[in-house]
Amino acid sequence: QQQVKQSPQSLIVQKGGISIINCAYENTAFDYFPWYQQFPGKGPALLIAIRPDVSEKKEGRFTISFNKSAKQFSLHIMDSQPGDSATYFCAASMADSWGKLQFGAGTQVVVTP
Amino acid sequence: NAGVTQTPKFQVLKTGQSMTLQCAQDMNHEYMSWYRQDPGMGLRLIHYSVGAGITDQGEVPNGYNVSRSTTEDFPLRLLSAAPSQTSVYFCASRQASSYNEQFFGPGTRLTVL
Numbered sequence: 256q257q258q259v260k261q262s263p264q265s266l267i268v269q270k271g272g273i274s275i276i277n278c279a280y281e282n283t284a285f286d287y288f289p290w291y292q293q294f295p296g297k298g299p300a301l302l303i304a305i306r307p308d309v310s311e312k313k314e315g316r317f318t319i320s321f322n323k324s325a326k327q328f329s330l331h332i333m334d335s336q337p338g339d340s341a342t343y344f345c346a347a348s349m350a351d352s353w354g355k356l357q358f359g360a361g362t363q364v365v366v367t368p
Numbered sequence: 369n370a371g372v373t374q375t376p377k378f379q380v381l382k383t384g385q386s387m388t389l390q391c392a393q394d395m396n397h398e399y400m401s402w403y404r405q406d407p408g409m410g411l412r413l414i415h416y417s418v419g420a421g422i423t424d425q426g427e428v429p430n431g432y433n434v435s436r437s438t439t440e441d442f443p444l445r446l447l448s449a450a451p452s453q454t455s456v457y458f459c460a461s462r463q464a465s466s467y468n469e470q471f472f473g474p475g476t477r478l479t480v481l
Binding site (some may be wrong): 297 | 372379399401403408409410411412413416418424426458460462465467468469470472473474479
């Protein structure tokens with residue numbers, strides 16, 4: 256049973272549009288929420304991460320929104336580009352479990368020209 | 369730095385065969401882990417290690433063994449391969465703190481016939 260539920264499974268967005276991926280969790284002990292980006296044939300790479308003491312974190316075109324009371328967090332990709340076409344994974348961990356990451360199922364994003 | 373390296377990149381086994389997936393990192397990271405990636409299931413933790421000589425089970429450990437004799441190396445052994453172990457395997461490492469970035473290797477695609 257996945258502890259982090261991710262949606263949608265896939266999405267197609269036009270160049271310049273906004274991609275939004277949502278994740279939900281149940282374990283309130285989670286205290287670190289990273290997003291990983293994976294290109295075909297490659298390993299995942301950290302994109303951006305957030306701790307629950309802030310509600311939003313922005314790095315370039317990528318923004319994490321965090322809603323602690325709803326136990327949800329989301330990734331927004333602004334001005335989506337064809338180079339953003341990849342699979343995105345949300346994850347969560349808690350410090351007192353050696354920071355073991357629990358991953359969502361992944362979202363395949365395709366940005367059309 | 370080479371980062372996290374994995375060998376082989378591809379492997380085909382017959383049911384019942386054994387093999388070892390190799391993983392090495394040159395970043396002096398204390399924490400190393402093995403994941404398997406299956407469609408629609410994200411990445412699931414198989415085993416992890418918090419330092420040389422210390423290993424523990426993750427979410428899906430059955431059928432796999434690990435050992436950590438040095439900081440750099442963390443091999444994953446399949447004792448008797450089964451078709452259910454067909455997957456893409458990723459090794460990852462990070463510094464001790466749970467909030468540090470986890471670096472992934474390029475993966476090994478394993479097929480068990």
